[in-house]
Amino acid sequence: MDVFEAIKDRRSVRKYKPEPVPEDLVKKILEAAVWAPSGSNIQPWKFIVIKDKKVLDMVRKISPGYFGDAPLAILVCSDKERAYKLGGELGRDYLTVAGCAVAVQNMLLAAYASGLGTCIVKSFSSIAIKHILEIPDGIEPELLVIVGYPDQSPKPPRRRPLQEITYLDRYGEKYFEK
């Protein structure tokens, strides 16, 4: 699949089929994640793959933004201690978040190219998820990625046109005339 096709056709899926995600695809998604760039090459990410139904159920209940009954979720965490050692305050406070976000985009595209649907969830309780998944201090849950075979094909929300948001050489100088 052409990467541009994956970028444009991927959707946030909120309804899933019950079929499990094959292990080789889980690995593919994670491998895509770790090939993301990261500031100072910190590679701040740590992943918790959630497959157990009871654990998934608990995570769904403390995540108001989690819709649908996907068979798999991957919690992307940032290692704040590692990031601070390698990148100081900038590393810990910004590069971790940016790095995990970029890694997640790779995950979404890899999943889409494999026929899977995904949805990023940020609306979860960090306090609750750290307790349920026994996440130690210094490791911060950043984004939850729900994965499964999609049972819907949502329409895409409108994108702001490039003409509105792109400038040449200085802010305000339109890059695209029309």
Added chain:
Amino acid sequence: MGKEKSNGDKYLFDLAVFLATSASGCVEEPHLYGPFRLIDALSRLIELPKYATCMKDDLFLAKMKSVIDEKKFLLVSDTEAFKAFLDSLVREFAKELKRRSLERR
């Protein structure tokens, strides 16, 4: 009755978890997440009669649940349409409230 009560207890607890977590999350989330969580909670509340024989099924509420579940994700695609939907929901409830109040006289 026993199984229904335990299912009802579980449903109530799950709803309580959802509300507590939403309250905490809404402190820092975008402001429209608040209304979104409220109508999501409303949709879940409407399911309660399934678990409690003391409550009757309410056709109006069932219809509202269906509309909510269909339209709530306007939040992510069209915030103006989402706000208009919330207003229309209130209008429907107001009409029904008035109808029921007048019926009781």
